[in-house]
């Protein structure tokens with residue numbers, strides 16, 4: 001895997017009390033810089049803009065109105081990128097911000113422009129840091145502009161730029177044969193060769209008391225990677241240095257593929 005996409009969720013970047021996990025961000029910067037140094041091309045898809053924005057504005061809760069959420073995302077994205085820039089600079093690694101909406105991949109011309117930008121950034125040894133453009137994409141049901149979530153965005157980016165590995169860091173050790181929050185006997189699956197309706201049943205239906213929907217979008221991402229003959233590894237992001245173990249081929253998390 002020469003090109004690798006890494007996706008980090010809000011749970012990796014922001015503590016439950018709303019403060020920013022600088023230790024995790026620093027580890028990410030260190031790991032990704034080291035990967036670049038060893039000749040890999042790495043793209044980081046990062047959530048966390050709203051969480052960081054709330055912290056920056058001294059707010060405890062997400063505002064209800066959509067335009068206000070978009071404003072928090074714009075503020076938080078700026079702050080998040082400036083933290084990344086500072087932390088990557090410690091390892092002499094440059095970054096570039098890429099904000100995307102789903103329609104970009106629908107129109108051939110914008111599609112080509114996006115791919116050219118990724119190529120040019122990677123050719124110059126820059127790490128692209130990607131997020132959905134929340135100023136443009138609004139409604140969760142607006143499937144034309146909205147990716148829906150960064151899990152699917154990361155898989156769409158990976159398959160489009162020809163990355164054959166997507167490393168998905170979450171707040172859980174991997175994919176279990178049942179929702180571990182609801183079922184204490186649920187066991188981690190080390191290897192999932194294909195994603196079909198039976199796999200989705202293990203993710204726990206939405207509407208259940210513990211259902212977050214979080215695992216469903218990760219399975220959709222895995223399905224997309226598998227269709228493109230790629231792989232996805234779902235692992236716990238509490239210590240992003242786990243990426244070194246993944247790249248060394250150690251069995252951590254769940255391998256899809």
Ligand code: ADP
Nearest residue numbers: 009011170171172175176178179202203214215
């Ligand atoms: P992130 O913020 O990292 O994107 P999410 O909270 O969206 O993470 O999704 C991860 C959560 O999905 C887990 O913490 C767990 O509560 C839930 N989940 C539901 N079904 C499963 C399953 N079969 N295996 C693992 N986790 C599951």
